[in-house]
Amino acid sequence: MTYNRRAGVLGSPIAHSLSPVLHRTAYAELGLTGWTYHRFEVDEAGLPDFVRGLDRRVWAGLSLTMPLKRAVIPLLDEIGHTAAAVEAVNTVVFAEDGRSIGDNTDIPGMVAALRERGIEQVDSAAVLGAGATAASALAALSRVCTGEVTAYVRKAARAVEMRQWGDRLGVAVRTADWSDAARAFGAPLVIATTPAGATDALSEAVPDRPGTLFDVLYDPWPTPLAAAWAARGGAVLGGLDLLVHQAGLQVEQMTGRAPAPLAAMRAAGEQALAARQG
Secondary structure, eight states, rough: OOOEEEEEEESSSSSSSHHHHHHHHHHHEEEEEEEEEEEEEEETTTHHHHHHTOOOOTTEEEETTTTOOOTGGGGEEOOOOOHHHTTTOOEEEEEESSOOOEEEOOHHHHHHHHHTTTOOOOOOEEEEEOOHHHHHHHHHHHHHHHHEEEEESSHHHHHHHHHHHHHHHHHEEEEEEEEGGGGGGGGEEEOOOTTTTTTTGGGOOOSSSEEEEEEOOOOSSSOOOHHHHTTTTTTEEOHHHHHHHHHHHHHHHHHHOOOOOOOHHHHHHHHHHHHHHH
């Protein structure tokens, strides 16, 4: 094992990212005292120079958030099947020979978070939103949903994209207009992939006996939708659940150590969020 390695998370904006808290906690738990992990404010224009400037003898890997998950692909030597399926890379690992290898841990991270809550299979699901995270949600649902997925979107072009993603991923996708999004709540599993505030108005439409909500936001938390869902007795997963699982997979790939210390990472994430909100 090589010590004194570097890793970090890139994106724009990036100051809010909890990834340094989670990765540093994992390094401490794994005894990797020489490892460092930092945030870097990098946009699409600056990404090529940043990646080319890395000393791959020192750098173990990168985490990528928006808007870089697709922009990084042409800069890599190889990408895995999961990342290729959704054309989104959130993890780059530098191999011993210097090659850069892209992967997507959001998808298995989402599946692992659902399974942690006992959700192995559902017969239908709904997705709120149609961006990059929604595509990852469809990929995750291809592993847990046996029936139709309804995607609620604002624009006709995005509806076409979601159906195309469904065809590509082997998921039966039906699209509906955002104005009917409250109908999503009849599904046993609802995945909200929209930005902060986008689902706030829907919180009043949560039924008396909802199924499971997976809201990918984590700050601020809970969202009004998540709070209303929990108040009515429904199961709720949040963005921290996803973040911990996908970060754990990144740690394993970058360090070669498994399993990642998920409990410690989650506790550190919860503490950091509480400090922000308190």
